[in-house]
Amino acid sequence: MPSITKFTSAAAVMALMMVGTPSLAKAEIVGTLTMGIVVDQIFSQLNGTINKAVAEGDYLLARASMEAKDAIEAWRLANTDLINKTFNELNATQREIFAKADALMTQANDHAANRLETIQQIGENANQIIADIPIIGGKTYITRYGPRIVVGGSGETIFTVKGISLGEADPQLTIGTTLVPRISLTQQEAQFALSNLSIPVEERTISRQALKFSYKVKSSNVIRYLFGAKEVVDRDLALIVFPKVLATYDYSTVVRNDVRVDEPYTAALGQFKARNDRVYKVAKPKEGWKWDLEKPLKVLQGHGEAGRCEGTDINKSSESGISVFARLDEIRESKNFFGLVKKDGYVSCSLSGTIYKMVPTENPGPAKKGDIVWHSDLPLDRPDNTVRMTMFVKTFDNRDLTVDGDRSDKLFNAKVSAGHLLVTPKIPDDIAE
Template sequence: MATLISGATRADDPVTDFFLGGIEDKAENLMEKARSEANAVAWGVADAAKSVIEAWKLSNAELLDKAFSGLSVQQRELFNNMDETLTRLENNQELVVRDAEKLTAEWSGVIKNLPFTNHDPEVLNYRPRVIVPIGEGTVPLVVTGPKLSSAEPSFNSSGKAMPVGRSTDHELLVQLNRGDLTFEETKSSFAQYKLTFDSKAFSWWQPWTWWSRDRITRDTTIWLLPKQMAAFTIVPMLPSEDVAAGTYGVQVGARGKDSAYPQNVPLAPLWVDQGYVYDAVAIAQNKFFSDAGGDKASCSGAKIDSIGPLKFTFMIQLGHRTVGGSKRDAWVNCNLALPIVKKTPSRVVGDEISGVLNWTDDKLQPLPEDTLDYTISLKMFNGRTHVLTKETSDPSGVVTVERVKQGILFKPKPPRDF
């Protein structure tokens, strides 16, 4: 864990001026940046951190001028953890969604346990800040703040009143219908609510509160994630060959009478050692040879069924010469310009494959049968794009990517509302 706070704080540094104000500024900057980048995870965590600090300062005014070292171990750990988390987000490091769920829940719990006995009604926190398109039909929205239950709270959306439950003196409960929320297909949207309450809580033993109707309005903004969790692009790597062509020149010849003469033509070791073989198809076309002089004989060409990678049989047709009424040997020389090739295994980029993922359904994306490797680009719901290989996984933690026999299997792991 980071030690930024304890390492940088002097014994007489007040908590609020030196540290809490810095975290608040960091949280506000992150919220603005996250909203511009459509990063719901960062926005929700930064907003939750900001609420915790504001609530803690309100509840612990007497500690604000004390040194950081004077806080309890739990309080120091809370602020250290908060600062470390925001710094990670500030440095564009990914925060796993499960961590966001855990942190916002823990930080909301901190606010619930703060003492607000002497404070007027106020909204200090609400949860969830981010709602996913799938889940239970009812989403419990919990609003926390001192004396809200006795401050005649009312909650509305676009002017339409909604029932408000009171869980404790400092906690309100509004049941949102997930089906009434508008989730866009590919981009985030926001649900805006207004909570109105009296500036002074009603107490039967304080008559001056009986007719107090100074109303305060607070806005509650909830980030609605898109129905499409991610769009993916897969670029497969397929097997290929690099081909280098050359020519092996050699001369062969024969002498004899009235016969077909087979001449074995092995590929020279010089070429074999470099990885070359005969180009069998080109040799079979029999366009690689020419006569280099002779008498009553001719160069016929390759014996097709003899052509191999390192040797073949070249046929020479011999006739005869007639001298003084007798048959004499015929002869011929043949120049061969033999086509050779060297094939080296390589890889080539295949056709791009694209698709989309939702929050609930597994997706099996077939790959070309001979795929050697692949690269996946995932454009996630939070505005971030990640490039994955066989050795990496989605850093946001909401989908697993597996290489299976049939292709790529995407398995969503939908988060809870947080």
């Protein structure tokens, strides 16, 4: 089969993107090819792009390529008289549209230009092809349909088919063997209420499903045509179906707890000194520590004379300090020239007991792995004493994300609130037609 020439360099492709319309001097479909061959070649490129995009989870490129394919198919059905003509026999506008379709497929497959810009241009080119379709009285054909991307599960999707002369064609839509209820019909549009539960869905990968669109046209048999007989035309309308699992996740937290540390401790109170009196001193723990008043306390007596370490007064004590008292008497020495010598009693005391402090310690907290699915929120435990949390997410469209707080993605929202992290799936805005 003759081939369609490609751009000779990436520079030519980039030039096409900047100009916005293909330069036929740089990328030109061979003029002697018939339009039937041109369409087949572009279809082949589109099918390759769609298959690759679906495999890679690139649903936007897959949708744009499907739109382009359907637009060209609609053009082919509406221009059957041009199929056997050569490319050079088309008018300038038609030649430019198909040259651009060829160039855009090259860009999409070679990743030679900005992906989102390429997708947008594929869609715009499809619209140009649709706009170029002549309206022929009495001839029925489809121009576009949507949505092309759906999420299975609960609810229903309003599925719209646009075309020409649909009103008298009695269009029907089926999925498998199930007839989809038609809810409205005009000459240019038919709408159906498609139950999402009826759509087959893969577990973890994007899939393609086909709806069968049937409509009646005048018979191609001359005799039957003269008698007004009609025949049914069936056409498959491809859907891109998101998987049940929109992402997998690996969630972990680190929590901080205060761990109690106990330690035996002896506080030296120094010397108590007085005469015929009771003296109090406060035994303090080490800086940052506290006395454990529930554990035994012992007053220790050291060197002294006419004094004794007696005990503690708990009523005057706290964890920050314990009141220790000693009894001091009078020291009497032998008489000197002036008589009997009297001195203060003294004694050294210490307090032995248990001190403690609370030490902040980080440890692994709640952790979980699993799937994020459509139509169901995912609450994950996040205690108030969490100091760090991390959720690694792998989406079905092959994106690796990290969530460590509030985050909004096109497939889900993550919100931190009291006691948990709540992950809420959402249908991405960019799948809307």
